[in-house]
């Protein structure tokens with residue numbers, strides 16, 4: 001049990017500097033219980049791999065989005081809590097959505113999502129993306145200034161996933177407003193986030209899209225989803241496709257938006273890296289992999305131990321919520337040499353856990369990679385120098401960045417840059 005560290009789930013100092021917390025935690029023990037919520041923090045790379053790659057049913061993803069808050073709606077007892085979990089599953093936060101499913105149900109619906117996000121569809125999105133990103137840059141290039149989070153990162157990813165899904169163009173700007181910033185997890189205003197379906201506010205609109213496409217199918221993702229069939233040839237339940245549609249939309253925009261904003265922040269702090277990537281845009285993909293390792297959009301994912309087990313040699317009781325700290329694993333000096341150094345030339349760059357691992361690893365990774373690459377490629381091509389705005393973030397020696405108060409995600413609230421247009 002770690003005694004001296006702040007509350008990862010409640011202390012705002014951890015929001016601004018999560019790596020400090022992770023480093024302290026890992027140096028005490030790469031698998032250790034924290035004292036505030038009783039969750040097991042896994043901060044070492046090997047132990048995190050062990051949990052995420054476990055293929056049997058030892059770990060459930062039922063708590064994968066929100067972790068130990070709120071606590072389980074039952075008091076776990078015994079060596080195997082599977083029955084208790086199933087009896088309470090539908091009351092758990094996010095239980096309507098794919099990320100929390102387990103076993104055969106998860107495999108079936110994940111397979112469907114994978115087939116929808118196929119290579120051809122992503123390739124088509126690439127053409128749209130180049131035009132989109134240039135149109136967004138056109139809006140601010142003349143000003144020499146941009147707030148990257150709403151005006152570039154967020155707009156790129158929300159419009160891109162909307163186009164890929166086939167959401168009517170007339171609705172996209174409104175959806176961008178509606179989806180907004182991630183709600184706080186720290187300041188206590190999270191209740192609507194912890195129901196079984198926190199994306200319910202999108203339901204009337206998405207259900208309408210799906211109904212229309214069941215009547216008049218087109219070639220877009222929503223049409224394929226609305227008319228997808230089970231292995232016995234029957235149409236999927238409407239509620240199933242309704243939940244999947246909203247989850248794909250939600251998952252498809254916010255994490256990539258966070259990656260783009262973080263990537264621009266790194267570039268703003270590193271003029272020499274900007275110059276290098278402008279000369280050699282072929283390395284932008286590697287640059288983004290290093291951002292995903294160094295300071296990724298998803299800091300932690302969660303699993304629930306169904307059965308008594310061991311992680312990294314530590315005994316874990318059934319009912320324990322395990323917090324797998326992706327950022328900590330990716331900054332583990334036992335795995336990455338000089339992890340605090342941002343280095344796009346490091347060997348085995350792609351072995352980071354930014355997209356998680358195992359059965360629930362991100363199915364949108366190719367799309368996230370594509371969107372962020374196009375965004376950064378065009379921004380670099382259309383500027384000669386990107387600078388962090390000192391007026392908003394202070395001088396280089398005393399920068400101030402604001403992050404959304406969420407312990408799960410690493411999400412810049414805003415990022416103000418100035419630049420010289422190319």
Ligand code: HEM
Nearest residue numbers: 064099251252255256259298301355356360362363364368
């Ligand atoms: C840079 C961008 C992205 C990052 C860093 C990211 C990160 C992640 C992570 C860490 C998970 C795993 C959660 C777990 O292990 O419990 C995940 C799952 C998922 N992601 Fe992404 N994601 C990104 C982009 C996308 C995009 C563009 C989409 C697509 C439309 C998407 C769709 C999904 C879905 C559907 C899952 C659930 C998979 C499952 O539970 O089987 N993601 N993502």
